[in-house]
Amino acid sequence: AQSVTQLGSHVSVSEGALVLLRCNYSSSVPPYLFWYVQYPNQGLQLLLKYTSAATLVKGINGFEAEFKKSETSFHLTKPSAHMSDAAEYFCAGGSQGNLIFGKGTKLSVKP
Amino acid sequence: KAGVTQTPRYLIKTRGQQVTLSCSPISGHRSVSWYQQTPGQGLQFLFEYFSETQRNKGNFPGRFSGRQFSNSRSEMNVSTLELGDSALYLCASSLISLHFGYNEQFFGPGTRLTVL
Numbered sequence: 010a011q012s013v014t015q016l017g018s019h020v021s022v023s024e025g026a027l028v029l030l031r032c033n034y035s036s037s038v039p040p041y042l043f044w045y046v047q048y049p050n051q052g053l054q055l056l057l058k059y060t061s062a063a064t065l066v067k068g069i070n071g072f073e074a075e076f077k078k079s080e081t082s083f084h085l086t087k088p089s090a091h092m093s094d095a096a097e098y099f100c101a102g103g104s105q106g107n108l109i110f111g112k113g114t115k116l117s118v119k120p
Numbered sequence: 121k122a123g124v125t126q127t128p129r130y131l132i133k134t135r136g137q138q139v140t141l142s143c144s145p146i147s148g149h150r151s152v153s154w155y156q157q158t159p160g161q162g163l164q165f166l167f168e169y170f171s172e173t174q175r176n177k178g179n180f181p182g183r184f185s186g187r188q189f190s191n192s193r194s195e196m197n198v199s200t201l202e203l204g205d206s207a208l209y210l211c212a213s214s215l216i217s218l219h220f221g222y223n224e225q226f227f228g229p230g231t232r233l234t235v236l
Contacts, residue, residue: 045227052124052210052227099163107153107165107176108225 011035013102015111023119028072028087030114032100035081041103042083044074047113048096056098059083070094090118122147124213124228132234138199141231145192145213151175152194153225154186157208166209169194170216198233206235 016031034042041060045053057068064076074085083100095118100111125144133139145152154166165178169188186196192213198205212225 050229052229053212054227055224058224101163103223107168107178108155108163109165110155110163112162 011102011109013100013109013111015098015100015114017114018112019115019117021117021119022090024092025089028085028090028094028116030085030098030100030116032074032083032085032111033081034083034100034102042074042076043101043103043108044068044072044083044085045099045101046096047099053099056085090116092118092120094118124211124226126209126211126228126231128231129229130232130234132236133201134236135201135203137201138197139201139233140195140197141209141211141233143194143196143211143213143228145194145211146226149213149215149226150192151214151216151223152188152192153212153214154194154196155210155212156180157210157230158206163210166196201235203235206233208232 012035014033022028043058044056046056047053056072057066059066059076067073072087074083076083097113097115099113101108127142151170153168155163157163166180167174167186168176172188183199188194208230210230211228214223214225216223
């Protein structure tokens with residue numbers, strides 16, 4: 010079965026520290042991968058997307074993700090966390106038919 | 121360009137009632153997808169409409185239905201509401217159908233449905 014797994018439902022970092030949010034996908038998920046961010050009481054906003062071009066994908070707000078086929082991973086990183094990054098992040102895999110989402114990771118940023 | 125709009129934003133219903141949610145996609149977008157978001161199950165795909173036709177459907181009971189109009193606006197209906205239907209219902213639009221592979225989906229703010 011197709012699946013997208015996010016490791017860690019909650020991640021807490023200090024302001025200025027590295028942000029690393031992990032995402033693994035099943036090999037049956039086609040290589041259209043996305044990271045979305047959701048702020049409280051809002052919909053999802055696309056951070057970045059991988060569509061079989063460069064394996065290192067740069068997104069908005071300083072985020073980037075690297076597609077590693079051998080590890081079936083698509084981890085999201087940001088070199089320096091900002092208070093405004095506190096939100097819930099979703100990894101998703103695209104398929105002919107629908108988007109399969111991970112369970113989400115809530116990122117907290119401590120001052 | 122205006123984003124995806126969903127109405128109403130909040131809704132309270134009682135068990136056994138039915139509800140209709142509305143979604144207006146970004147101008148020019150012809151594909152509309154619906155997702156249910158709950159704390160326990162996360163984000164789950166309900167169905168997708170493209171050019172007034174249901175292209176894809178998730179694993180939800182027949183109480184969940186939808187339709188799309190010629191102007192691409194979409195509605196979803198849930199009949200005989202159950203407590204477990206309480207969720208945030210998100211609508212997303214894209215230029216082309218999900219059926220044709222990669223395409224970027226733009227999400228609305230959602231409708232928060234509470235079933236008492």
